[in-house]
Amino acid sequence: xxxxxxxxxxxxxxxxxxxxxxxxxxxxxxxxxxxxxxxxxxxxxxxxxxxxxxxxxxxxxxxxxxxxxxxxxxxxxxxxxxxxxxxxxxxxxxxxxxxxxxxxxxxxxxxxxxxxxxxxxxxxxxxxxxxxxxxxxxxxxxxxxxxxxxxxxxxxxxxxxxxxxxxxxxxxxxxxxxxx
Amino acid sequence: xxxxxxxxxxxxxxxxxxxxxxxxxxxxxxxxxxxxxxxxxxxxxxxxxxxxxxxxxxxxxxxxxxxxxxxxxxxxxxxxxxxxxxxxxxxxxxxxxxxxxxxxxxxxxxxxxxxxxxxxxxxxxxxxxxxxxxxxxxxxxxxxxxxxxxxxxxxxxxxxxxxxxxxxxxxxxxxxxxxxxxxxxxxxxxxxxxxxxxxxxxxxxxxxxxxx
Numbered sequence: 365x366x367x368x369x370x371x372x373x374x375x376x377x378x379x380x381x382x383x384x385x386x387x388x389x390x391x392x393x394x395x396x397x398x399x400x401x402x403x404x405x406x407x408x409x410x411x412x413x414x415x416x417x418x419x420x421x422x423x424x425x426x427x428x429x430x431x432x433x434x435x436x437x438x439x440x441x442x443x444x445x446x447x448x449x450x451x452x453x454x455x456x457x458x459x460x461x462x463x464x465x466x467x468x469x470x471x472x473x474x475x476x477x478x479x480x481x482x483x484x485x486x487x488x489x490x491x492x493x494x495x496x497x498x499x500x501x502x503x504x505x506x507x508x509x510x511x512x513x514x515x516x517x518x519x520x521x522x523x524x525x526x527x528x529x530x531x532x533x534x535x536x537x538x539x540x541x542x543x544x
Numbered sequence: 545x546x547x548x549x550x551x552x553x554x555x556x557x558x559x560x561x562x563x564x565x566x567x568x569x570x571x572x573x574x575x576x577x578x579x580x581x582x583x584x585x586x587x588x589x590x591x592x593x594x595x596x597x598x599x600x601x602x603x604x605x606x607x608x609x610x611x612x613x614x615x616x617x618x619x620x621x622x623x624x625x626x627x628x629x630x631x632x633x634x635x636x637x638x639x640x641x642x643x644x645x646x647x648x649x650x651x652x653x654x655x656x657x658x659x660x661x662x663x664x665x666x667x668x669x670x671x672x673x674x675x676x677x678x679x680x681x682x683x684x685x686x687x688x689x690x691x692x693x694x695x696x697x698x699x700x701x702x703x704x705x706x707x708x709x710x711x712x713x714x715x716x717x718x719x720x721x722x723x724x725x726x727x728x729x730x731x732x733x734x735x736x737x738x739x740x741x742x743x744x745x746x747x748x749x750x751x752x753x754x755x756x
Contacts, residue, residue, distance in 0.1 A: 382718045384616045384726070388683055392711050393718040411663060414675035415655045421577040421648025422585055422618045428649060429656030440653065451617035452641055455625045456634070458615050469735030475614050477730030480700040481722070482613065483691035484707025490683040491712045497676035510677035517681030522688075529581035532678045539674025540667060 368402075368435055373446035375401065376427060380451035385482025387424035388489035394427075395492055402434050410496040417532050509542045564599060564631045566639045572597050573624055573643030585620035585644070593627060600627065620644060703729050 375397050383390040391413075398404040412433065416426025424447070431443030465471045498510045513535045520526060572592050580588040586609065593600045600608070605623075608630075612622035621641060628640030662668050694700040707725050710716045 378719070381616055382722060383618065384722060385613070386617075386619050388687075390718065396715070396717075407669070408663070410676050411659060411669065411672045412656070414672035414679065415652060415659055417675050417679050418581075419648050419652035419655060420579065420581050421645055421652075422620050424618050425645065425648045425652040428652055429659070432653065432656050433660060440656075444649070448621065448641070448645070452621065452625050452637070455612075455615050455617055455622045456629055456637055459611055459622075459626045459629065462611055462615075473730050473733040473735055475610065477733040478614050478726060480691075480694040480703035481707050481726050481729050483687065483694045483700075484704040484725075485711060485718075485721075486683070486687040486690065487704065487708045488711035490680060490687050491708070493676060493683055494680040497673060497680050507673075507677075510673060513674055513677040514681040514684075517678045518684050521682060521685040527581070528584065528682045532675050532682065535678025535681075536671040536674035539677065540670050543670050544667070 369439065369442050371401070372431060372435060372439060373442050376431075376443045376446040377450045379427075380447040381454060383424075383451070384478060385485045387422065389482060389485030391489035392492045394430075395496075398430055398434075404430065404434060406496055406501050408433060410493075410501070413493060413496075414536070418529070418536075509539055513538055564597075564636075566632060566635055568597070569628055569631055569636055570639040570643040572599075573628075573640045574646060577644040578647035586623065589620060589623055599631060699732060703732075 379390050379394055379397065382393065395406070395409050398409060399406060409430075412426050412429045415429055416423040419425060427447045428440045428444050431439035431441070433439075435442070462471065494514065498507055498514060499505065500507050517531050517535060520531060521528065573589075576585065576588045576592045590602075590605055590609075594602050594605050608623050608626045609619065611626060612619045615622050621644065624640040624644045625637045628637035630636075632639075659668065659672075688695070691704065694704055703725065707721060710721050710725065711718065
């Protein structure tokens, strides 16, 4: 149990610090780590991701539920600290350094160089969630109701800006309607 | 003239102009953290910090966002750290982050505990599955919109594709991807080597008098 907490804190500290491009960028690695190194299932990971979607604030607060599922209330606390605290300290230090380098040519290089990497990582995160939700987890066959929901949400959001929170909740309701 | 030795502009403009109390900082970030359902925390922060409290100019906010996007970690949390630090140094950063995360923490944990008790219920499972499917569509649109610039420029598009393939197809771990592709990409965008003086200064920052 204690070893589990140490392992959790190390893994999530690493995930928080590696999240270049935000939370979505780190989803593939988080899924891999929690499913292969801990006993979370793909379905549980997907469920917990969805819970993060319907709570206010940063979606990545979902990591608290991962900690809770794997090691109870203490697990939630440990994962929360590990994921957010080292990253906040790094941001604080890096931002002060960043201000010092204001106008230096390397600052622009880092920004321009990391931007396409961050976008690539976001697409990879999108792919992970699509993989988990648009195909049945058990036999990998396409789930046509889920695919239709994703396609309609994509089309609506490309067409105009609607509060995505509403669309996401509607997605859940529509899926329940079509499968019950 | 030397850009490295000029004093930081954002800090001097915000922290000397007015002092904001820690409880005010907490309140503003708490509001943004409580109301931002369905993601888009950054948009709410902009609303509260620029239009609501007037602590930041739109320019300040965009530059904080730019830094937040390059630094690891969640953009909204990074903005809280940077803005809090600008307003009231480290205590400001701490209350900003706590305020932003507190409402979501309470609600996500409440949902998490309920889910943990009822996760065998097919109704709950299907509702969450529908949410994930909708979120996949949302993530696709967000990635396309944020990446508009990168996707329409050839060297960048290649880096986007290589990064995606490395993670999603070849399952290379994130640390290696960042170290390899990230470093390569920064090197591709390295400063034009026609200004050796600047390089020298960056490699040896102790020669500048801006240090503590």
